[in-house]
Amino acid sequence: xxxxxxxxxxxxxxxxxxxxxxxxxxxxxxxxxxxxxxxxxxxxxxxxxxxxxxxxxxxxxxxxxxxxxxxxxxxxxxxxxxxxxxxxxxxxxxxxxxxxxxxxxxxxxxxxxxxxxxxxxxxxxxxxxxxxxxxxxxxxxxxxxxxxxxxxxxxxxxxxxxxxxxxxxxxxxxxxxxxxxxxxxxxxxxxxxxxxxxxxxxxxxxxxxxxxxxxxxxxxxxxxxxxxxxxxxxxxxxxxxxxxxxxxxxxxxxxxxxxxxxxxxxxxxxxxxxxxxxxxxxxxxxxxxxxxxxxxxxxxxxxxxxxxxxxxxxxxxxxxxxxxxxxxxxxxxxxxxxxxxxxxxxxxxxx
Amino acid sequence: xxxxxxxxxxxxxxxxxxxxxxxxxxxxxxxxxxxxxxxxxxxxxxxxxxxxxxxxxxxxxxxxxxxxxxxxxxxxxxxxxxxxxxxxxxxxxxxxxxxxxxxxxxxxxxxxxxxxxxxxxxxxxxxxxxxxxxxxxxxxxxxxxxxxxxxxxxxxxxxxxxxxxxxxxxxxxxx
Numbered sequence: 001x002x003x004x005x006x007x008x009x010x011x012x013x014x015x016x017x018x019x020x021x022x023x024x025x026x027x028x029x030x031x032x033x034x035x036x037x038x039x040x041x042x043x044x045x046x047x048x049x050x051x052x053x054x055x056x057x058x059x060x061x062x063x064x065x066x067x068x069x070x071x072x073x074x075x076x077x078x079x080x081x082x083x084x085x086x087x088x089x090x091x092x093x094x095x096x097x098x099x100x101x102x103x104x105x106x107x108x109x110x111x112x113x114x115x116x117x118x119x120x121x122x123x124x125x126x127x128x129x130x131x132x133x134x135x136x137x138x139x140x141x142x143x144x145x146x147x148x149x150x151x152x153x154x155x156x157x158x159x160x161x162x163x164x165x166x167x168x169x170x171x172x173x174x175x176x177x178x179x180x181x182x183x184x185x186x187x188x189x190x191x192x193x194x195x196x197x198x199x200x201x202x203x204x205x206x207x208x209x210x211x212x213x214x215x216x217x218x219x220x221x222x223x224x225x226x227x228x229x230x231x232x233x234x235x236x237x238x239x240x241x242x243x244x245x246x247x248x249x250x251x252x253x254x255x256x257x258x259x260x261x262x263x264x265x266x267x268x269x270x271x272x273x274x275x276x277x278x279x280x281x282x283x284x285x286x287x288x289x290x291x292x293x294x295x296x297x298x299x300x301x302x303x304x305x306x307x308x309x310x311x312x313x314x315x316x317x318x319x320x321x322x323x324x325x326x327x328x329x330x331x332x333x334x335x336x337x338x339x340x341x342x343x344x345x346x347x348x349x350x351x
Numbered sequence: 352x353x354x355x356x357x358x359x360x361x362x363x364x365x366x367x368x369x370x371x372x373x374x375x376x377x378x379x380x381x382x383x384x385x386x387x388x389x390x391x392x393x394x395x396x397x398x399x400x401x402x403x404x405x406x407x408x409x410x411x412x413x414x415x416x417x418x419x420x421x422x423x424x425x426x427x428x429x430x431x432x433x434x435x436x437x438x439x440x441x442x443x444x445x446x447x448x449x450x451x452x453x454x455x456x457x458x459x460x461x462x463x464x465x466x467x468x469x470x471x472x473x474x475x476x477x478x479x480x481x482x483x484x485x486x487x488x489x490x491x492x493x494x495x496x497x498x499x500x501x502x503x504x505x506x507x508x509x510x511x512x513x514x515x516x517x518x519x520x521x522x523x524x525x526x
Contacts, residue, residue: 109448109449152494153492276403276407277402277403277406277407279445280401280402280403280406281401281403283402283438283441283442283445284401284402284403284438286441287434287437287438287440287441288434288437288438290437292433292437293430293433294423294424294433295424296423296424296425297424298423298424300422300423300460303423303436304436304440307436307437307440308440310437311437311440311441311444312444314441314444316448317441317444317445317448318445318448318449319448321445329406330403330406330407330409330410331406331409331410331449331488331491331492332410332492333449333491333492334448334449334450335449335450335451335488335491336450337450
């Protein structure tokens with residue numbers, strides 16, 4: 001492979017994330033040698049000692065490919081998103097957190113005050129009698145200390161900066177990561193065309209069900225079960241057995257790994273092409289197959305009651321349908337009436 | 352409070368082609384009076400109602416959503432209104448978790464002969480939503496829902512000129 005002169009530069013950064021995306025990337029195995037041949041690392045805090053100031057010193061647009069994983073939860077995350085956008089030619093929302101909020105965005109179902117209260121004031125293992133909460137600035141004898149601001153709402157990467165491509169998955173599957181990297185390598189070394197801006201890459205085009213080997217029949221679900229309540233029959237569609245599986249509303253590309261081992265799809269590859277709100281699509285799919293019907297003349301209240309009983313066996317619909325896509329959903333977050341407890345403690349810190 | 356500064360809820364109403372739209376039509380041709388707060392959108396069937404439509408209406412600034420269809424057992428497409436019913440109950444559970452009062456989304460069955468019932472249900476829903484006050488979801492999405500406890504009971508928000516789905520950028524708030 002010819003790499004005339006300076007090699008293209010690769011960066012990978014984590015914002016509000018768990019590090020699983022980095023592990024999945026390093027899991028491409030010996031292909032890492034090819035990546036090393038083609039790219040120079042410009043920034044990759046997980047595996048190499050770069051500083052933010054190094055990135056700040058780079059000319060704008062000098063990073064050829066930046067894989068940005070993690071959601072935008074704090075002002076630091078947002079600052080890094082803007083910085084890396086400015087320094088990168090291709091910015092990829094890499095993994096479910098950057099793409100659509102993922103697990104961090106489940107915090108959008110509660111309030112910032114409630115989170116701070118749970119973490120710093122009410123956690124049983126805490127020793128914080130003064131009720132001290134983190135502050136963005138604190139005066140100490142040595143000077144002023146600062147911390148990033150904790151946002152009330154977790155956002156996806158494209159809700160703060162322009163994004164070129166999306167790679168779904170929690171984490172993305174290693175072979176899909178390699179396919180994406182190979183496409184970029186081909187573009188950089190052989191002038192191959194890149195997909196249109198805004199594409200979801202490293203995934204299939206249809207639903208997870210299409211690559212799931214479990215046997216499917218007509219679905220009629222009388223009630224739902226949580227995973228610990230029943231042992232699923234092997235080889236049979238989990239949804240048919242009353243176990244929630246987001247396969248029908250989730251993009252393929254993972255190989256249906258979870259349903260094959262008895263765990264319903266949680267939806268980490270995101271919505272299918274053309275779908276605005278993955279949770280609404282799953283709600284539609286699942287409500288269609290609930291086995292409560294009636295005949296003309298049935299009392300309408302009794303019918304409504306039976307439907308209510310059947311759907312109420314699905315515990316936590318918001319957390320289930322938006323497990324990975326809360327930040328990208330139409331409503332984005334819950335409307336929370338907070339009692340202001342967190343703010344009160346916060347004020348006493350100052351006086 | 353005077354009539355003019357009373358909060359006027361904006362309600363998006365979905366009707367089915369075969370029963371409830373005709374009920375609305377009958378209410379109109381019979382010159383029945385009902386509040387003008389509901390904007391009707393005709394679908395072929397209540398079974399066509401993707402919950403995305405409801406979420407999009409609320410996210411875009413609607414204060415409530417009315418879903419209407421043929422009575423159970425009388426669907427033009429046999430049993431699609433049963434699907435609508437099941438989606439509706441699941442959607443209400445979901446919306447409750449997201450902090451939307453269940454009264455803001457209502458399902459009403461109305462046959463083509465029930466113009467009076469349609470008008471009455473619209474009137475009842477408008478009063479219920481008026482009592483709840485503005486939903487103003489664009490602000491919830493923008494400020495993290497932290498100021499929603501401060502509700503303006505009167506018509507403090509104008510819908511005119513607001514794009515249906517634009518959600519303002521979030522303000523940076525320090526804890």
